[in-house]
Amino acid sequence: MLASMLEALIFDVDGTLADTERDGHRPAFNAAFAGAGLPWHWDETLYGELLEVTGGKERIRFFCERHAPEFLQHADVEARIKELHAAKTRHYVEICAQGIPLRPGIERLLREAHAAGLRLAIATTTTPENITALLAPDLLALFEKVGAGDTVANKKPAPDIYLWVLAQLGLPASACLAIEDSANGIKASRAAGLATVITRTAYTDDHDFSGALALLPDLGEVSVPLLRHWHSHAYDSNKKS
Numbered sequence: 001m002l003a004s005m006l007e008a009l010i011f012d013v014d015g016t017l018a019d020t021e022r023d024g025h026r027p028a029f030n031a032a033f034a035g036a037g038l039p040w041h042w043d044e045t046l047y048g049e050l051l052e053v054t055g056g057k058e059r060i061r062f063f064c065e066r067h068a069p070e071f072l073q074h075a076d077v078e079a080r081i082k083e084l085h086a087a088k089t090r091h092y093v094e095i096c097a098q099g100i101p102l103r104p105g106i107e108r109l110l111r112e113a114h115a116a117g118l119r120l121a122i123a124t125t126t127t128p129e130n131i132t133a134l135l136a137p138d139l140l141a142l143f144e145k146v147g148a149g150d151t152v153a154n155k156k157p158a159p160d161i162y163l164w165v166l167a168q169l170g171l172p173a174s175a176c177l178a179i180e181d182s183a184n185g186i187k188a189s190r191a192a193g194l195a196t197v198i199t200r201t202a203y204t205d206d207h208d209f210s211g212a213l214a215l216l217p218d219l220g221e222v223s224v225p226l227l228r229h230w231h232s233h234a235y236d237s238n239k240k241s
Contacts, residue, residue, distance in 0.1 A: 025088075
């Protein structure tokens with residue numbers, strides 16, 4: 001029997017907790033490329049195209065396949081990609097130290113949800129170091145489980161990271177609500193059976209969000225009672241279908 005009560009919120013990170021892609025990850029990638037002596041530069045338009053692929057190492061390989069195939073001919077290409085990604089992570093941590101604001105409503109909603117007894121978790125493709133750099137320690141401590149980076153082999157849009165988090169929480173998908181910002185994100189969450197709320201960004205405004213429980217500009221006006229109402233509605237709809 002499906003659970004009808006909302007027990008947990010599972011958040012994506014990049015684009016969902018904070019709008020990190022354009023002015024966080026993108027310049028960090030470019031700094032890593034410059035440090036390695038590579039003539040690559042990802043401008044905002046190109047980076048938007050590269051966001052089709054989740055995961056930093058995977059994104060570098062995707063770029064090379066289309067724009068720098070010669071780089072893939074190196075015998076140690078996998079090691080080089082890992083080194084580039086590690087350098088990118090260091091630059092991103094430095095950028096976060098200068099301050100990347102959370103999206104509207106995020107901090108309030110996290111604290112409100114925790115106080116209301118909802119369990120919180122993260123399901124993301126970004127590295128654990130990036131999460132630690134982005135979130136203040138007291139906010140990070142609110143999350144009971146964190147699925148990140150290479151926790152699972154197959155990244156979004158595969159549902160693996162959500163399935164892993166659900167197993168760690170010991171909850172069925174019907175007891176949880178996912179909060180995402182991208183097409184790859186909702187494909188992953190819905191494939192794992194999760195009702196999903198979407199908060200769009202400039203990079204994902206034109207994505208296909210079919211199946212979303214709600215499609216919002218941000219979480220500034222969202223409350224725990226509203227999330228519970230949406231979740232209950234989704235559950236009732238599933239029972240009737």
